[in-house]
Amino acid sequence: MRSPATLPDYERVDGEIPVIHSRGMGDRAAEVRRLLQTGVGALSALLASEPPVLEVMLVSDEDWNEAPRENARVYPSGLPYFTRSVRPPALVLPATLSPAFYPRTEATYPLIVWHELAHAFLLQREVVRTPAWLREFVPQAVSAAVARQASLPLEEHLGEIDREPGFTVRGLRGHVDADEQMAFQNLLLALGAAAVEEFGDGFLKRLVHALWKETDVVNEERAEELLAGALGPGGQAWLLSRPEF
Numbered sequence: 001m002r003s004p005a006t007l008p009d010y011e012r013v014d015g016e017i018p019v020i021h022s023r024g025m026g027d028r029a030a031e032v033r034r035l036l037q038t039g040v041g042a043l044s045a046l047l048a049s050e051p052p053v054l055e056v057m058l059v060s061d062e063d064w065n066e067a068p069r070e071n072a073r074v075y076p077s078g079l080p081y082f083t084r085s086v087r088p089p090a091l092v093l094p095a096t097l098s099p100a101f102y103p104r105t106e107a108t109y110p111l112i113v114w115h116e117l118a119h120a121f122l123l124q125r126e127v128v129r130t131p132a133w134l135r136e137f138v139p140q141a142v143s144a145a146v147a148r149q150a151s152l153p154l155e156e157h158l159g160e161i162d163r164e165p166g167f168t169v170r171g172l173r174g175h176v177d178a179d180e181q182m183a184f185q186n187l188l189l190a191l192g193a194a195a196v197e198e199f200g201d202g203f204l205k206r207l208v209h210a211l212w213k214e215t216d217v218v219n220e221e222r223a224e225e226l227l228a229g230a231l232g233p234g235g236q237a238w239l240l241s242r243p244e245f
């Protein structure tokens with residue numbers, strides 16, 4: 001297991017979560033460091049959890065194939081990911097985001113960083129298998145909650161989302177292309193933001209801690225039960241009334 005710091009000529013910015021970046025990406029590294037600071041503070045409080053031990057790597061496009069990952073096959077370029085193939089685990093961020101990322105607003109990059117950070121928080125403990133929509137709902141709802149706290153123009157961002165991509169978050173099945181994946185994530189962001197608006201952000205802690213307590217594979221029925229239960233009174237009826245769901 002190698003350290004992320006072994007990418008040649010990368011610089012390291014120390015902090016609660018260190019940022020390792022290619023030369024020439026100093027400005028972006030400073031921005032990421034600021035977003036991490038906001039994110040770690042907000043997520044620790046929202047989820048009542050210690051922050052994960054983690055490093056962030058900002059990888060230039062030409063070094064993408066050298067970035068640490070779980071297996072030998074190169075990952076698609078432009079897509080951020082979290083990897084436990086190095087110690088400490090690393091959140092790998094590309095210099096250039098995939099064109100699949102949509103919409104592009106002031107909130108896009110912060111939401112991506114907080115989404116990945118939320119995965120890292122969640123994976124501090126064993127998480128059983130769940131339907132994809134629940135696994136991705138948590139980081140989407142969390143990043144929406146942090147964006148609200150940070151007063152980012154979330155409404156403007158949500159206003160550019162396609163609310164009727166031809167499927168619901170529970171209905172997407174089979175092989176999914178990059179655009180469908182983005183539409184799926186955006187529906188979850190809209191649903192998460194609406195849930196925070198309706199129920200407040202306290203349900204996030206209940207949902208994450210309930211997920212950590214699960215010991216068996218979470219099936220569709222159990223997933224809905226967990227989310228409705230975390231939302232609280234009226235949660236189930238509200239969920240079923242949502243077009244995204």
Ligand SMILES: [Zn+2]
Pocket residue numbers: 115119136139
């Ligand atoms: Zn995700």
